[in-house]
Amino acid sequence: MNRPLCIAHLYPDLLNLYADKGNILTLKRRLEWRGLEAQVTLVTSSEEARPGDYDLVLLGGGSDREQEIVSRTLRRSRDEWKAAVEDGLPLLAVCGGYQLLGEYYQLPDGTKVPGLELLDMVTVAGSPRLIGNVAIESDECGTIVGFENHGGRTTHHHAPLGKVISGHGNNGTDGHEGVRYKNVFGTYIHGPLLPKNPALADFILQTALDYAGIDVKLEPLDDELEKAARTAFQVRRMNLSEVAAQTP
Amino acid sequence: MFGVWIGKLVLLLLSMLRKRATSLPGKIALKVSPRLLRKLGTQLERCIVVTGTNGKTTTARLLAAAMKQEDPIIHNTEGANLPQGLATALLRHTSWFGRLRRKTALFEIDEATLPLVAETLPIKVAVVTNVFRDQLDRYGELDTTVEKLLAGLRKTDAVAILNADDPLARHIGLSYGKTVLYFGMSKEHLKQEHRDQMRDGAFCMQCGHELQYDGFYYGQLGDYHCPNCDFFRPVPDFVGHFQESRLEVTQGQLPPVSFQLPVRGIFNVYNALSAIAAARVCGLDASVIQQGLRQYQPPLGRMQAFPTRPHTVLNLIKNPTGCDSVLQAIHSEPGDKVLCIAINDLAADGKDVSWLWDADFELITEDDSVVKCVTTGLRAEDMALRLKYGGYPESNLSYVPELEAGLDHALELARASGDVPVYVLSTYTALYPLADLLKRRAHNNEPAAMYRPSVS
Numbered sequence: 001m002n003r004p005l006c007i008a009h010l011y012p013d014l015l016n017l018y019a020d021k022g023n024i025l026t027l028k029r030r031l032e033w034r035g036l037e038a039q040v041t042l043v044t045s046s047e048e049a050r051p052g053d054y055d056l057v058l059l060g061g062g063s064d065r066e067q068e069i070v071s072r073t074l075r076r077s078r079d080e081w082k083a084a085v086e087d088g089l090p091l092l093a094v095c096g097g098y099q100l101l102g103e104y105y106q107l108p109d110g111t112k113v114p115g116l117e118l119l120d121m122v123t124v125a126g127s128p129r130l131i132g133n134v135a136i137e138s139d140e141c142g143t144i145v146g147f148e149n150h151g152g153r154t155t156h157h158h159a160p161l162g163k164v165i166s167g168h169g170n171n172g173t174d175g176h177e178g179v180r181y182k183n184v185f186g187t188y189i190h191g192p193l194l195p196k197n198p199a200l201a202d203f204i205l206q207t208a209l210d211y212a213g214i215d216v217k218l219e220p221l222d223d224e225l226e227k228a229a230r231t232a233f234q235v236r237r238m239n240l241s242e243v244a245a246q247t248p
Numbered sequence: 249m250f251g252v253w254i255g256k257l258v259l260l261l262l263s264m265l266r267k268r269a270t271s272l273p274g275k276i277a278l279k280v281s282p283r284l285l286r287k288l289g290t291q292l293e294r295c296i297v298v299t300g301t302n303g304k305t306t307t308a309r310l311l312a313a314a315m316k317q318e319d320p321i322i323h324n325t326e327g328a329n330l331p332q333g334l335a336t337a338l339l340r341h342t343s344w345f346g347r348l349r350r351k352t353a354l355f356e357i358d359e360a361t362l363p364l365v366a367e368t369l370p371i372k373v374a375v376v377t378n379v380f381r382d383q384l385d386r387y388g389e390l391d392t393t394v395e396k397l398l399a400g401l402r403k404t405d406a407v408a409i410l411n412a413d414d415p416l417a418r419h420i421g422l423s424y425g426k427t428v429l430y431f432g433m434s435k436e437h438l439k440q441e442h443r444d445q446m447r448d449g450a451f452c453m454q455c456g457h458e459l460q461y462d463g464f465y466y467g468q469l470g471d472y473h474c475p476n477c478d479f480f481r482p483v484p485d486f487v488g489h490f491q492e493s494r495l496e497v498t499q500g501q502l503p504p505v506s507f508q509l510p511v512r513g514i515f516n517v518y519n520a521l522s523a524i525a526a527a528r529v530c531g532l533d534a535s536v537i538q539q540g541l542r543q544y545q546p547p548l549g550r551m552q553a554f555p556t557r558p559h560t561v562l563n564l565i566k567n568p569t570g571c572d573s574v575l576q577a578i579h580s581e582p583g584d585k586v587l588c589i590a591i592n593d594l595a596a597d598g599k600d601v602s603w604l605w606d607a608d609f610e611l612i613t614e615d616d617s618v619v620k621c622v623t624t625g626l627r628a629e630d631m632a633l634r635l636k637y638g639g640y641p642e643s644n645l646s647y648v649p650e651l652e653a654g655l656d657h658a659l660e661l662a663r664a665s666g667d668v669p670v671y672v673l674s675t676y677t678a679l680y681p682l683a684d685l686l687k688r689r690a691h692n693n694e695p696a697a698m699y700r701p702s703v704s
Contacts, residue, residue, distance in 0.1 A: 022605030025637050191602050195633050205322045229629035
């Protein structure tokens, strides 16, 4: 019997704007359906998160104010996090959590909220907000679909998670979405991200299992419903936004 | 007199501007003439009031629907239940000479307002639906509410109609000292299981001892007694027994009378039971009450029942909090059921459907009584995925994106499962199309005598 995979959901009390609960649930279920076990730890803002205790960490999205609190909390153990990421700690960061990975997030008034500086990346608040359905193409996991809603424009010098097929992506200009660095996955895509992107969910899980030293190769699951949801999304929603784009 | 003029003038002005006037005319009139309520109130022959924590509006509207069958009444329909709301309702039926044109008033009154207005109105019947705690004023407020209700009642000679299943209402009944009639559910509906709902008034108001329950209906409503003193649930004068959309009411030794309910949900069954009890006390006979209930228009998509085959209940869902209370209500409904969940993602629904993952659908995926689930709408597959990851068995789950086909599939499955009711949950833009479809299916079904008042 393998030991359970330890998954940490960081600060669900502050960062749970776009149903990050769904991402955790997806990771948990997809392990269970293969006879594996997940041990999910909800780390609240009053607790100290120790990167060494986990095999996979999820950092979700929150409002600007809440993000600031999280940033302040996490920066106290910044060096520890930096070392863990360099060492290959699997980290999934969505929306606000994604922005926190960079050097800073510049607010509309010019104030720079310092990030964790784990990546060579900056985010600057812009207008209008970039909102809508989004689809990107990733080398590792094929097409990734979901919804984006962010004011920040993010630029970095790492590989993106994928190239934008439809939607805005990191900044609406360079055609990139998200970030991939070592075992870090950063993205603006929620909806939530993982239920409709089982290939990505499994890729992240496999990465985490390998990192944890759990000797398992994930077998494919019957993802009929997941595939149907992806197809429906691409047919109904991507076409619809093309029509919408043509209407003045 | 001046107050009446001012009030009527404001009323006229607002109606010319096509503004809803439920409080403002009364508020201004009361400022000018503080004794206005008494002046108009004394012209009434009788006044019936509905008060309590939850269900005032529905109860009052159900009762109004029945009473209107006999006589035109004055009623604060929009739930404007403070003094200015009552004054506005009265002004609407007052002539420029200050004469009231209707003689019966039915008022929904806020608990705290009751003692303020009780002396000014000829209150003959007073219904207290229940005494629950509001989320916000969690501590210490409950006793105050009970005291206010008592203070209000004591200023009247009304027949008090109280909830036998509510220990707090029973306390009011014991302390009132005048005529009290009780309504309550049949003991067959008692449940042993209770999820972690708050139990208000779980302590005996007479001696302070913890109450013991031989079963619960919902919340603190149940079959209670105090192990320390002689405080216990009274035998109700009106006993309700419900099955799907029918409520059978037994009044004393009289034969039971069965009513077709236009609303669903156990809390609405209580509302209907108290309204029927009050209507009986007001002297209405069963066929008149049934006729009134038939004409009752529930707000669209709030546990709205349709007499389709099998029965359907339509609910609007639009955010996690509202969705959770709907799921809670469905979960508390006894018996097997089929769910049909319609999710659209148009502008009026919100284009981002991630909220589905924040809502507590686990409440129904863990509920064995939900035998089948059909998802429909533009995001049918997303909803199905939510249920799958929530732990609902895929073999009982199907998705049919097209609304009409989805609804019909759910009805088909419900028929095949032994005519179990279908609970339809829908986001905004699918609600009206679904209501139309349900109306049409209910219409085709009319020969099945859904509406015939049965007196058995």
